[in-house]
Amino acid sequence: MANTFQLVGQLVLIVGSDPDDGVDIVIGSASVPYSIANLAIALSSPNQTVNPNTFVGIQPGAMVPAASTIKYVVNTATLVLTAQGVAAGVYNGVNDLPAGFTPLTVQLNYSGGIQNVDLGFISFFDGTDAGANANCIFTVFFDLMTTMRVLSAGNNSYFTPPASFVDGRYPGASAIDLFNNGYGFEFVDNDFPDENLLSLDYLNITGTYEIVQQQTTIPPITVQNTLPVQAGDPITINDTSGTLEGVSSIILTPATGSPITVPFDSYYIITQIPNQLVFYLPIGFGTYTGPLTITLVGNGIEFSGSVTAGTVTVSFADGSGIYVLQDNQPYDDLYLRTQITTIQELFLQLDEDLSNSFAIKSEENSDFYSQLTYPRAVLAQSEEDELDSFSLIGALSNATLTNTVPIPSPFIKTSFLPPA
């Protein structure tokens, strides 16, 4: 059994010949003249054997404007979905439908009449004109945009469309059109206000649908960087499914603090091809060190929504300071302040006959520390006569080194060059 839907709807009377510029009047509004009240009565009439919500009509005596449209508005209608375990339920309007709802076919059924009244689906009565004098025109729209059929009839005529028709019979009309634009009739009476009866038999709109799960997984997107990154480092994302050209935004979310959106411009996006996206890690994370979740946002073409590409670890390295532009230097030299550096070395107490070697070793170590380019302090140093089997020498420092990096992405883009 296919998934089916039924529209249990709401009618709108649109005043004006053009469905798009008319004034929408929702049934039940007490502030509008014409037949709204009568319609309400009709809808609640105990004589109605059909679902009152599917019956529409304007009772005798109700005045219908010279040019009107009655429109079945789907986007605010109640929609009843039945399904094989998928999305069954009652929904209030199109916007309330479950994600991925896609109508496949639609049927507009006119399967009966009002009790004791043998009217067709649509009928009208011209109170004074008759025969050749009648001059009323019905235009039946599938979606108020695509003309299905035009009927010009005389007095006391009725028009019955086919008992049912399905999506695709009329070019340009589709089930999706119905949901987007509704269904309705345009009524033009060139002898207005003679006519005083317009009646629509009950209408039942049903169809089939499916839930199209557009939530595609884009595996496997992988972040190539395995080592910690710092501001200005390129981050490479690979994707074997080839959807990375559809990325329109990159959001970087730290474990603490606010997310940062990578400016999607030529300065930050180095490469964007279907299988690879390379961008510079922007500044803005301050002293944060920790994981950074990379979320890719689609442009709605290759994919929509967002997908988590993975995480990288940000390692804060303080490169701030005073710099000077250096002509003819094809790279940037940056300060690189590392975290605390500790140097430890174990000394093994030696036999007497190896004491000379020990002395030499100590001297070498002394030279080693003195040659370090950054400040250091000896935390503990055992005197020779206090040496146990092991002793510890440590150096603690906030080292400032330099880091040579390429100048980020020098490039030009020419103007649009017309054909010669």
Next chain:
Amino acid sequence: MAVRDHQGIPLTAFNGLWQRGNPDTVPVDHFSDCNNIDYFGRSSFQTRPGIAISQTVKVPLSNVKRVYNYPTQSANTLIVLTIDPVTGNGNIYHVVNTSIVYGPILTINGMTDFAFVPYAGRGYISPFTDYINGALTFQSGMASQFLYVYAGDGTPARKAAGAGLAGNLTIADGVGGFTTPGFRVFGIVSQTVSGYQSPPAALTSFTTDGTSVSIGNIPTSGDPYVTTRFLVSTLAIPSGSYTGDLSAQEFFFVPNAVINDNTTTFINNVSFYDASLLDDASALLNNLTQVPAGAVMCLYHNRLIVAATNTDISLAYVSLPGQPEAFDQIAGLIVVPLDGNPISNAQEMRDVLYLFKRSRTVSYADNNGNPSSWPLVVIDPALGTSPHGIATVLDSGGVNVDAMIIATYQGISRFNGVYITPELTWKIQSFWQGLDFTDSFGKIQMVHSPVQKKLYVVLPSRNLLVGNYANGLDYKNIRWAPWSVRQSISTVAIQNITDIILGADIF
């Protein structure tokens, strides 16, 4: 496809970035986008120069927020603000060269920026910070903070100006000598090492009998920067006109009654006639004893201007000529018409003082009267700039060839008394107007290197925008190029004519 017959389009000129309107309309001799390129020659370009570290010390300054040139008598040095990310303390250092750093010479918690004016070898420092008004971020002097003066020698900066001495003099007739007989009021004016003279204090009345006078119990100052004290006196006050108010008098410096130290407590046998009392000291009575910090400072006619204080964002204090710490709190004020925005910059050009707000430019001209009497002229009611939005020309202010280069909301414009349009950034109008100025207009800083014929602009995005005007300083011929750096560029300065100094912070 007939490739054989294809005729190439020779690109013979590269006139820089063009980001204005539809990208399809970029002229063929311009770039629709570019980054990190440097123009040279008439129509060539190459990768921008690299940046190198500027300090060789073992612990270079970090988290640099602002750099100013500080020309001293012997060198062109730098004054640098850093912020400790842990404590929030703003620390100002004096970077003498690549290996010598003094400081911090001033530490203030919460200081995120400062104004700086070098004067006679000293440096005047005014700490300021951001404040938010609605959706916009402005700058004004820090609350409960003041103007500081730095001697330039590594000693800590101290609060400018100062209060008068306290105490009462002991006065007696001297031995021999002469004075004009009569009732008068004596007082002491102290002077700091930077030349600031305090209001007359320790006021004491005495009637001279025609002989000299000897003054004792002269107070010393707790301020170690006080180096000199002067004796001041009124003319003989006619009988019946003295109201009993010691300070409501007109004081004059007594010739040769000077104590050139801060320890001596007496001066004996001072002789003078009233006719010799010519050097008026009365104006010192109205001096501010401490000058509130402002976001704006400049020099005009040898006067120091301090504007946009925390409590009076449209007020500018104007010092006495040649006395950058002496601000007359009555006559030394200028009030720019109030519009809810603070004064954001100040600059002298062609003998006229221009004051700026973010979207307003006014001028005042020295009429040889008190600053409060200087006439106001509204130059532009729509265009203004930010605290660092006037391009510094080398290390000497913002005027070059009779014009300033100013960053406004509409773009970067030359200003020669009026804003010249089209603006210099006309070709990159979309780029400029795409910048986020909501809370970052104050982050823009510009320097102008006439020797290199380049403008360097620090953008709110913490990258650089560089304009090369070797082909002409006008909107058609200037060639623009954005420069990006891995670090967050927060400030720029020029040292030694051509050295472009960049400051990077933690962001």
